[in-house]
Amino acid sequence: MKKHQLLHSNKFRLIAICSTAALLTACPSTTTPPPSSGNANTPIQGPISAIPATPAGQTFATPGQNVRYTSATFQDIPEWQGQAFQQSLLSFQRGCTKLTNKVQWQAVCQQAKITPMNNQAAKVFFENLFTPWKITDNGNHSGTVTGYYEPVLLGDTHQTTQARFPIYGIPNDFISVPLPDANRLSKGNVRINVTGANQGRIAAGGNLSANLNNFPINERSRNLKGRVVGNQFVPYYTRAEINAGALNGKAPVLAYANDPVELFFLHIQGSGRLQTPSGQFVRLGFADKNEHPYKSVATYMANKGYLPLAQTSMQGIKAWMQQNPQRLSEVLGQNPSYIFFRTNPASANEGPIGALGAPLTDEYSAAVDRHHVELGSPIFVATTHPLHNQPHNRLIMAQDTGTAIKGGIRVDYFWGYGDAAGNVAGKMKHQGQVWMLLPNGYTPRYQP
Structure with missing residues (x-):
């Protein structure tokens, strides 16, 4: 035809x-x-x-x-x-x-x-x-x-002896700054103004100094994600720093998970549901991220000889972590990217x-x-x-x-x-x- x-x-x-x-x-x-x-x-x-x-x-x-x-x-x-x-x-x-x-x-x-x-x-x-x-x-x-x-994670809306691993909302000291094309292509020092809660902008007369060479910027970067230290604007905490307690008192806790590995995979998936002992579900969705690049823990584990690459599925990684809890901080900390969540009112x-x-x-x-x-x-x-x-x-x-x-x-x-x-x-x-x-x-x- x-x-x-x-x-x-x-x-x-x-x-x-x-x-x-x-x-x-x-x-x-x-x-x-x-x-x-x-x-x-x-x-x-x-x-x-x-x-x-x-x-x-x-x-x-x-x-x-x-x-x-x-x-x-x-x-x-x-x-x-x-x-x-x-x-x-x-x-x-x-x-x-x-x-x-x-x-x-x-x-x-x-x-x-x-x-x-x-x-x-x-x-x-x-x-x-x-x-x-x-x-x-x-x-x-x-x-x-x-x-x-x-x-689906098991946990609770408040901390208990089992539910010990916090699921954070956007931290109070977290600031997102739009990154113009010119600054993405030519790194160096810029001045920044904080313009509101969790927001800032690059401005010639800004009261904060930021060295763009210290930020994980690539051709797709649209924002700087950071925090204020003295008169400096610096990159936000990495996963390893957050897991070590860097956010204590600095971010709302939406819920607590029972298992840190399950929580890690919630970050990988970007959304999920937390079930409390009473059967209540808390829907959790993506709110923001620290803008550090995602790095595969599967590749790290294979390179270290912990698991053959063919066995680094989600199920394989979970099983290995259960058998090697002493390696938990080391392995999970290899992915510096960290997600902040919001509660999601979506229908069940x-x-x-x-x-x-x-x-x-x-x-x-x-x-x-x-x-x-x-x-x-x-x-x-x-x-x-x-x-x-x-x-x-x-x-x-x-x-x-x-x-x-x-x-x-x-x-x-x-x-x-x-x-x-x-x-x-x-x-x-x-x-x-x-x-x-x-x-x-x-x-x-x-x-x-």
Whole structure:
């Protein structure tokens, strides 16, 4: 079938599905916010169902980032026809509560809201309104797919003989300072003013001095995270310093965990639930971080000969720590990155709130590198299931980020809540390919 015939056919498929569902839901409006060239602030004009997909084979590259996007067809995607599109649509709808603030996503989110919740209608929704873009990174078609989950820790809301390890909110002396591009590229001394609680800014007449050479700044750094010592602004405490008691009396304690290793993995996952002896749950979500770089304790343990690298799964690390408690401070302190939490009012029936600001959906949400993958976009991930080692190909939503998630083909797959999800997530580290779906007329771009 020729391209113009295919577009014509798909358009009428959408109309047909709407007509059969008329008693259940309204048909989509065809008036929506010119195809853009990657400008997220330029609205799309004209009937949304008439905007053609980008012809297959067009390539966009992100300047200096070695990530390329090549337009594809849905027939290029493995096992596309057999997807549970209804579940993918549900996850996308949840993300639309935040995407509607972005001009390029408003029209497709309006359409998603009124699309009948059945598999065929959901399939046509994605096929008619999106273009798939195959991602390559440094010439590689595959990257790493890992898994994460929402853990359940045992603990209490107050300190007890068992619940002894504090879960901190944002410290009182923690200050975040926006970092302009010019300062990121040319390190040296700057002056800083504290402008409010936990906030500051770089200013020529500031009363604090900061040596940027002392801060862990890289090309992606957007803020300095530090504290005041005399008239100096210095980097914030590392994990090892915090674990040794540096925050005593300086930060609100949201709860106490029974197990320091489980608490460490709460930091790795970024959110979780704490269960008290009375059965109460405290939902904990990401609030901020000390901005020290994430370093893998698995790599450290393998290099030290504590565990073979193949055995440094979450389960393997937990088991080794139980057998070697004298190494606890040493091993955990190798990752200087530290997360501060907030209590999360999300419903017990919803997943944790991701970086997009919407609740995650079990097995249909993922964390990505938002510099290369549009946050909130559908992504098709072709990888391997960690338990039975069979192909695991699925249309999920890029709704979260993570400190260790870097690169164009780097996905952290959200498996859900509790020990069963943790068992799958902890064993997942496979190669995978990624297609990013963007609204027709909207092309990929690097997002600094």
